[in-house]
Amino acid sequence: AVDAQRLLGRIRELGAVGRDGEGRLTRLAASDTDGRGRDLFVGWLRQAGLDVAIDRIGNIFGIWQNAGNAGEAPLLIGSHIDTVIDAGIYDGCYGVLAGLEVIETLKASGLSPSRPLAVAAFTNEEGVRFSPDMMGSLVHAGGVDVEAALAAVGTDGSTLGQELARIGYAGEREPGFLKPHLYLELHIEQGPVLEREGIPIGAVETLQGISWQRITLDGVANHAGTTPMSMRCDAGYAAARVVTFLHDLAAASNAPTVATVGTMRFEPNAINVIPSRAVFTVDLRDPDEQRLQAQEAALAAFLERLAAEGITVSVERLARFEPVVFDGRVVELIEAAARKRGLASRRMTSGAGHDAQMIARIAPAAMIFVPSAGGISHSPREHTEDAELVAGANILLDVVAELAEL
Amino acid sequence: AVDAQRLLGRIRELGAVGRDGEGRLTRLAASDTDGRGRDLFVGWLRQAGLDVAIDRIGNIFGIWQNAGNAGEAPLLIGSHIDTVIDAGIYDGCYGVLAGLEVIETLKASGLSPSRPLAVAAFTNEEGVRFSPDMMGSLVHAGGVDVEAALAAVGTDGSTLGQELARIGYAGEREPGFLKPHLYLELHIEQGPVLEREGIPIGAVETLQGISWQRITLDGVANHAGTTPMSMRCDAGYAAARVVTFLHDLAAASNAPTVATVGTMRFEPNAINVIPSRAVFTVDLRDPDEQRLQAQEAALAAFLERLAAEGITVSVERLARFEPVVFDGRVVELIEAAARKRGLASRRMTSGAGHDAQMIARIAPAAMIFVPSAGGISHSPREHTEDAELVAGANILLDVVAELAEL
Numbered sequence: 131a132v133d134a135q136r137l138l139g140r141i142r143e144l145g146a147v148g149r150d151g152e153g154r155l156t157r158l159a160a161s162d163t164d165g166r167g168r169d170l171f172v173g174w175l176r177q178a179g180l181d182v183a184i185d186r187i188g189n190i191f192g193i194w195q196n197a198g199n200a201g202e203a204p205l206l207i208g209s210h211i212d213t214v215i216d217a218g219i220y221d222g223c224y225g226v227l228a229g230l231e232v233i234e235t236l237k238a239s240g241l242s243p244s245r246p247l248a249v250a251a252f253t254n255e256e257g258v259r260f261s262p263d264m265m266g267s268l269v270h271a272g273g274v275d276v277e278a279a280l281a282a283v284g285t286d287g288s289t290l291g292q293e294l295a296r297i298g299y300a301g302e303r304e305p306g307f308l309k310p311h312l313y314l315e316l317h318i319e320q321g322p323v324l325e326r327e328g329i330p331i332g333a334v335e336t337l338q339g340i341s342w343q344r345i346t347l348d349g350v351a352n353h354a355g356t357t358p359m360s361m362r363c364d365a366g367y368a369a370a371r372v373v374t375f376l377h378d379l380a381a382a383s384n385a386p387t388v389a390t391v392g393t394m395r396f397e398p399n400a401i402n403v404i405p406s407r408a409v410f411t412v413d414l415r416d417p418d419e420q421r422l423q424a425q426e427a428a429l430a431a432f433l434e435r436l437a438a439e440g441i442t443v444s445v446e447r448l449a450r451f452e453p454v455v456f457d458g459r460v461v462e463l464i465e466a467a468a469r470k471r472g473l474a475s476r477r478m479t480s481g482a483g484h485d486a487q488m489i490a491r492i493a494p495a496a497m498i499f500v501p502s503a504g505g506i507s508h509s510p511r512e513h514t515e516d517a518e519l520v521a522g523a524n525i526l527l528d529v530v531a532e533l534a535e536l
Numbered sequence: 537a538v539d540a541q542r543l544l545g546r547i548r549e550l551g552a553v554g555r556d557g558e559g560r561l562t563r564l565a566a567s568d569t570d571g572r573g574r575d576l577f578v579g580w581l582r583q584a585g586l587d588v589a590i591d592r593i594g595n596i597f598g599i600w601q602n603a604g605n606a607g608e609a610p611l612l613i614g615s616h617i618d619t620v621i622d623a624g625i626y627d628g629c630y631g632v633l634a635g636l637e638v639i640e641t642l643k644a645s646g647l648s649p650s651r652p653l654a655v656a657a658f659t660n661e662e663g664v665r666f667s668p669d670m671m672g673s674l675v676h677a678g679g680v681d682v683e684a685a686l687a688a689v690g691t692d693g694s695t696l697g698q699e700l701a702r703i704g705y706a707g708e709r710e711p712g713f714l715k716p717h718l719y720l721e722l723h724i725e726q727g728p729v730l731e732r733e734g735i736p737i738g739a740v741e742t743l744q745g746i747s748w749q750r751i752t753l754d755g756v757a758n759h760a761g762t763t764p765m766s767m768r769c770d771a772g773y774a775a776a777r778v779v780t781f782l783h784d785l786a787a788a789s790n791a792p793t794v795a796t797v798g799t800m801r802f803e804p805n806a807i808n809v810i811p812s813r814a815v816f817t818v819d820l821r822d823p824d825e826q827r828l829q830a831q832e833a834a835l836a837a838f839l840e841r842l843a844a845e846g847i848t849v850s851v852e853r854l855a856r857f858e859p860v861v862f863d864g865r866v867v868e869l870i871e872a873a874a875r876k877r878g879l880a881s882r883r884m885t886s887g888a889g890h891d892a893q894m895i896a897r898i899a900p901a902a903m904i905f906v907p908s909a910g911g912i913s914h915s916p917r918e919h920t921e922d923a924e925l926v927a928g929a930n931i932l933l934d935v936v937a938e939l940a941e942l
């Protein structure tokens with residue numbers, strides 16, 4: 131079994147990096163606090179005696195190999211340590227630190243795995259500062275060119291490549307240098323299913339599609355007091371109509387479609403000026419690709435209606451990932467490991483995007499979920515019980531041991 | 537007649553203070569650029585040989601008096617030189633600089649008025665940075681205590697009193713020290729009426745009521761991908777519903793009610809996080825007090841519905857002014873002056889708030905309007921033809937001459 135205290139202690143220690151005086155944790159990709167979190171993680175990798183490798187997109191790898199297995203493709207365990215704004219401490223970090231914990235535990239056992247074991251912390255999984263999300267793993271999987279990714283411009287106008295260099299994590303290895311034999315990711319569910327059903331282990335077999343867009347609506351600024359309602363071209367009102375349209379579209383469908391407008395900005399943003407511009411993001415998801423396309427088309431048609439009313443519409447694509455089906459054999463291994471430990475498990479779909487979604491392009495992959503209290507994530511209220519965290523890590527340990535023929 | 541070139545030249549010179557490289561003019565109350573605009577204006581007052589007085593709320597007065605009339609209550613002409621964000625150059629400045637122009641013209645004529653003539657630039661008329669709007673004239677009229685006004689906190693967290701001191705315009709005179717015999721204000725219409733009807737002069741007899749509120753809606757942050765639509769408490773969606781409700785309420789009424797949501801902020805403002813908070817302002821106006829109250833009540837009822845759905849609602853009152861009726865005799869003087877110059881005029885109501893609305897509490901007051909191209913204001917596209925500006929200033933000159941028994 132893993133060392134529960136070491137694992138939980140590290141989760142808390144990393145969770146304190148980037149937390150302000152009011153207890154709000156924000157560790158955006160390639161920020162100063164991300165740099166401090168990375169330093170802490172790399173220190174633990176070295177303490178554990180792993181080889182540390184950093185690639186050009188800033189992905190960090192800790193590798194345990196020996197003379198006997200160095201020629202084999204490694205088993206890779208990964209996730210991320212960047213966070214959203216006002217985040218919880220488990221999203222991502224749990225999987226990375228459990229990966230390290232599993233490798234350290236197996237290393238200490240004196241056994242010798244048939245292939246190298248590696249743990250990865252991928253850059254910018256959250257996609258809050260730089261789009262798209264899952265960027266480091268996407269680059270690793272060859273889904274986007276590293277130069278294009280490094281040129282990504284952040285919400286604060288910064289450039290990812292410059293920011294990585296600034297915090298000392300523009301590495302030298304070529305992305306994708308490590309070709310995994312198989313990929314595993316342990317993560318909190320971030321949704322309500324496991325808790326509601328009282329099941330400790332999720333064996334994730336599918337991941338829904340993700341569509342991110344940034345929409346800019348331009349109207350005409352004018353005086354809030356003197357301009358009759360009939361003579362307005364109000365970009366803020368138009369944006370509000372998009373928000374309610376999207377919400378009602380998703381809520382009214384009998385499908386699991388979700389639609390979110392998480393960011394919003396008005397210009398000039400003055401109390402007595404009709405907004406000339408509104409800029410906002412749309413996050414649309416569906417486990418079914420056909421349905422996701424239909425929802426995107428409905429949004430586009432609504433935007434065309436606004437354009438016909440005189441609003442200038444411009445749409446920027448920030449991310450688009452189709453639904454993913456994980457490797458059935460890996461999913462079965464997870465179910466079998468849970469059974470052996472006497473833990474109930476269920477197959478499920480992931481509502482969130484994960485690095486596993488990208489690495490599944492180049493290697494068999496699957497994910498293990500543990501419950502999220504109240505289904506809450508991307509919030510300081512995110513919580514999972516210690517015993518549930520430890521149980522998940524032990525399932526990961528068992529699956530890795532099985533795969534590494536220990 | 538006034539010196540047209542001097543007036544137009546000053547409007548352009550003041551309009552360049554606070555304009556950025558892209559031609560966007562922003563001169564928010566008590567900002568550095570407001571300070572530079574004030575310096576320019578005070579320089580012109582001194583050049584014209586007027587006595588300069590500055591009160592504790594930063595209102596600037598230029599006074600022309602002599603031994604013969606110093607005991608009389610002055611005729612006051614006023615407006616403001618602060619602007620909104622991305623403003624036009626005429627709103628406010630036109631009235632202040634025309635007031636100076638009229639006094640300078642009369643002074644140069646060698647005649648001696650029966651009472652002092654004064655021009656005022658009131659602090660923070662726009663209300664964009666600090667609430668309420670028309671603050672300097674409200675304090676002058678005794679409508680709010682000067683200490684309370686100086687303690688106003690700006691959109692950027694600054695305090696008006698500290699900002700006035702910083703830019704060197706925390707004066708020593710007690711607000712209200714100058715008791716006007718009568719008040720006149722010349723302003724661009726900022727609405728479409730005069731242009732549409734081809735009438736050069738508006739004799740403003742009423743001013744609509746203004747209701748400003750800041751509304752904060754609190755929901756629950758959660759993951760945009762994992763949280764089913766039915767389990768959301770989305771503050772951004774709730775805010776969008778308020779925006780569309782208010783717009784539709786005003787647009788559907790057969791009344792001239794106008795409703796604007798000019799500012800909007802989401803928290804945490806991240807693409808994949810359901811907003812935990814939305815903060816926005818509501819600007820509601822109506823020439824009829826009963827109807828304005830009914831619209832406020834409808835908004836309050838809608839907010840109660842949101843509260844019943846689990847959104848925490850908090851409402852802050854930023855400004856509330858009842859409709860104002862100007863002095864009928866002053867309105868008649870304006871009409872008569874236009875007639876004498878052979879210019880068509882019409883009585884009208886003002887959609888915008890003005891310093892005249894506040895000073896009307898302590899002295900007979902009225903306003904003169906000139907046309908706004910396309911009815912556009914609070915926008916860089918704000919425009920009035922030179923000839924129209926000069927015509928308005930000459931009407932002001934004639935009314936002042938008449939009242940000062942010249």
Ligand SMILES: NC(=O)NCCC(=O)O
Pocket residue numbers: 221255256257263264320481482483484759760761808
């Ligand atoms: N796991 C997770 O929260 N990923 C961030 C990308 C997303 O929004 O799904």
Ligand SMILES: NC(=O)NCCC(=O)O
Pocket residue numbers: 353354355402627661662663669670726887888889890
């Ligand atoms: N005249 C003018 O634009 N005043 C600003 C206050 C308002 O919003 O009406």
